[in-house]
Amino acid sequence: MLTISPVIPAPFVTYEEYSRISGLPLGTIKxxxxxxxxxxxxxxxxKGRAFVNIIAMHELAAREAKEVLG
Known part of the structure; x- marks a missing residue:
């Protein structure tokens, strides 16, 4: 079984940083x-900022991959 350990730079990132990381346009992210x-x-x-929860997004991706790969 393949184990992947992604490097997570921070648990939360701005929408702009998530756009840079993911390649998604800012409008699509919103x-x-x-x-x-x-x-x-x-x-x-x-007046605070909302941040993307990178850890939750990685967990979601891992669960989806497990469903597909078994």
């Missing part, structure tokens, strides 16, 4: 967040 396809840490303050 759409996916609103659809629940990208998991985020909600803003703590009314």
């Amino acid at each position: 759409d996916y967040v609103s659809q629940g396809k990208i998991l985020v840490k909600e803003k703590g303050k009314t």
